[in-house]
Amino acid sequence: MNKKGFAALAGATALSLLGAAAANAGGFSRGTADTDILFEQGNFNVRTSVTVVSPERKIVSGASNIGHDYADSYVMPSLAAKFRISDNLSCAGTIANSFGAASSFDAPRAPASGIPFGKLEEKFTVMEYGATCAVGFDLSKGRLSFIAGAYVDDFDYDLSVRHPAFGTGTGTVDLSGTAWGWRAGLAYEIPDIALRGQLLYRSGTKIEASGSTAGALMGPGTAEGQGKLPQSIEAKFQTGIAPGWLAYGSVKWTDWSVNKTLDLTTNVGFNNNNDYYWRDGWTVMGGIGHSFNEKISGTAFLMWDRGTSTGWDLHGDVLTLGTGLIMKDGFGELRLGGGVSRVGSIKETKTTGLYAVGHGWSFSGLAGYSLKW
Template sequence: MNNLRLKALLGAGCFSLALIGSAMHPARAGGLERGGYDIDLLFDPAPFATEAEATYVMPDRKYKNARGPGGADLGLGTTADGAEPYWVPRIGAKVQVVQGVDCMVDYSQPWGAHVAPGMWNGAISNIETDIKSDNYAATCSYKMDAGKGQLRFIGGVFYQEVYGFKEGLVSLFPIATGRVDLSSSGWGWRAGLAYEIPDIALRASLVYNSQVKLDNISGSLTTPLGSTAIYSPTQSMPDSLELKLQSGIAPGWLAFGSIKWVNWSVLQSVPICPTLAPAALCFTNGPGQVTSLDLMYRDGWTVTGGIGHKFNDEWAAAGQLSWDRGTSHGYGSQTDTWTLGGGVAYTPKPNIEVRLAGAIGVMTSGHSGTLAGENGYVAGTDASYDFGNDLVTAISGGVKIKF
């Protein structure tokens, strides 16, 4: 969550407010994003600080008018749930190594998805898909005086594990299902710059997070005929670039905003092949492919703006409005999302901060059908459906302790 340095103007004092996170913005930048990347703890001025938080997100996406291949009614139902609720945990610790050098380690779950529509007319496409991730990161910064403020150079590395499964209908008569289990891992890095003027709570940061190359994707394909070892050629989790701005605007008041781009278009149709198939034949719509994980994303954009206010030494609050451009564009249900969030921070002692936040948003309507991709592959031939303007809500709690 964003740690806002609400250092009030005209000597009114300063405090930290970490409210603008997953609960205030459950949609993020589409794709498989859940917690995303967050290094704001690195900016805490205390010699040592640690925080833990958890967010529970409740999307209420509903599919309707569902049809199977060729628009057929398979008799399995025209409606289904299009998303499941989920938790987003995060824990981190930051230490001042020497004067001007700060380092942070953290654990998070940046990516994930869970959709379990069950037996419906789109069951050939999906009965249940569950994707999870674990991210272990170390980030450091060096700051130096520059003009009226301080210039900070940021760099870090992270190790990421991505894993999950997908189930689908493989036979109607008799009804039989198949399941794909996959897991992978890879490394990434980040680099950025920040400029701060603490006296007016001004901070501007620009941080780039690299792609994570997943070159060891492997698992199993299970059908009524048995289990087969499978793999997928190298894929990458997306890189991202985020610009954040904040500044004090009056005694006890702070304005903030951000713009984030995530390169979700790197994930289109992921081919899945038996291990006996050579890599030269394992590509989208290639002769070695036995099935695929179709995502067909376009890039994600997130724009956020908000206001924070300190009431006294113990209580502070913030609110924000966010817009996410949908990463789906004809296939899938990740359309544009508008989210309104708010939260409070309670500081019973100078070194302890307790936070509670919530959000409500609207996921806009649309249609999922066929979409042409690379190598002549067309996704969405096995299912089509509509969805309306649906609600998403979230709650979040966290605690920070610093010395």
Template sequence: MATISMRTLAFGVCACAIAAPAFAGGLERGGYNIDLLFDPSDYALEGTATFVMPQRGVHGAVDNPEKSGGSLPGSWSTKADDSENYWSPRIGAKAVIGDFADCMADYSEPWGAHLKPGEWQGSSYNIETEVKSQNYAATCRVKFDVGKGTFSVIGGAFYQEISGFKDRQVISPVALGPAYPSLFSGVGTLDMEGDGWGWRAGLAYEIPEIAFRASLVYNSAVDFDLSGTVDLTSVPAIPTHPVLSIFGGRVVPVYGSVSMPDSVELKVQSGIAPDWLAFGSVKWTDWSQVQTVPFCPVGMSPCVAGVSALNTLDLFYRDGWTVSGGIGHKFNDQWSGAVSLTWDRGTSTVIGTQTDSWVLGSQVIYSPNRNLELKLSGALGLLTSGSSGAGAPCNAGSALPVCGDEATYRFGNDLVAAISTSVKVKF
């Protein structure tokens, strides 16, 4: 087989990068990506910005009046837009260290969510929820000549910050009567933030002559100790209510914890003909460890959903699987292109809208010279239909009341689109 250029090697993996995180499961947005570590240049700097446009809508919502002290106003819609557009940035720098190692440092936003349905028949479940993250990472590989190629041992660490809030209707406007909205809106707000550390380890093998690379990388879980407040100043203190009689009308300091999931990803690519490349990846993410995130008043321990929690984030995820594959072609020394297809298994179980998705991605790369690479990528995908109903027990195996049963609703097949631009300077 004729030699396939290292420039072709670069575009194959990038085609996966635009498709996979377009609307991945759980709270994943940018995810993790260390492809820059394998750039054959001595030094490389790359910046990427991806804009994602999910069009998820929900309908047929029915609230649970037991959760908010009465039915929500009949004028509130049974339909809502359940997703907001978002940006996913990434910037990284890579350098050769001596003759046997490469290292990279990068910034990304791996986790996130923004749901803003507003006032609707599911307001007792959610009016607006937003989660943001920041990830600062350093990763290195040590290389050894083995056979016709190069074997690498990969290791690194990352520091993450996470923050967010959730608004929901704690008390129905109907139950508030004439006190709504001049005195009380009945809306409670959770604000939280935290940080944590993680690490990664992996192996890779490359044969540059045929643009072959196989890599297997494990990213550890990240444990966050969360702190924040639950603002109930817009919710009256109701003497007969077991919780609001104590906390109504107050801003309550709270604490909690969550472990963002570990993951394993296998990536393989190889030249299949002169200037043609095939690539694919399989990733498992342990989202099933993220079920209910309880927030308890400071000083109340232990913090248990359904027992001592003042508020919870109910997710009830299952493990995520992402499978991607595609073909790339180098047209000439300046232009290359690739297409990919990605399937992501939905992580939602009893509640939520994260069902299976199928995403078709494409990418064009323009390299006017050996030091500059410009990329434009796009993706269009299908979000499959489903429903969200009553929740599951707050603690598996217990007889506690269910969590996440504030509302039920349905959703049909929807579209998601994404566009990404990237600039790489190398020398």
């Protein structure tokens, strides 16, 4: 087989990472730490990218905001740097936007008497800062690697709301917190045919955040929030299938059933519980990469994510088609990718508002660059 062609495709699977972000698929899932850089050739590698996602979730029925698209666009950075310490040991530092959500709503209408109540904006982001190492051993055929690392989840939450506790104006709540987690796995490679199988576990974390409140007619207050982020297991596989051709795929289980409620309490009389009671998430992805020549390679992939909703909210199935292009220059590799997702319609069945959203589309674009020495 064409070994040079496989080398040109070495980063094709990295472009498929934008699929996981294409529509906030899989509950609050966004990006994934780029630990695959551990298997790149070179003594020192840097890979960075920015993904922009524009989702669509339009309310078609419910108590308010009919016809309103509440899903906000967002930007996800990713950075990974690998150091080859010895022939058998490599370590990488990674930064990724692992979880998040962002929504905005029309101003609530005032009742016949009193002050209007309702959320105006709500968003949270979780940035993951991690360090992961791989220890490899040559076998009679191929190479076996053990993977282990740790990370910190940096949580940030912002809420803008109309509520009597804040008087006649708008109240705000800001929270932040951190939690530690770990990952571990193993991988088997046959580099000559670009074959690699990998199984990777990521632990869950419990977020206990604290912060402040503010309102137009009141002084600052205090706030606290609690929630759980899930553990996950992902199996990935890739192999050369013909000169210049690569096939790859993955299956990921995410323990979203731990996300039952997100609880917010304040000392100003405003408390809020978001009810989810999700089921576990499953994500399946498969793709093909092709090396057109030694400088240009492309990839296309299809991804399906089973929605997590059990009737308490509006997180449904997502189907994503993505493409990517890798272009080598005199210094490194430029990577460009795009994805379009079909987001399924879904309705609430266990809440008082009984909201529903119709089918929607989500679009994503990725630009990145990688270097190696």
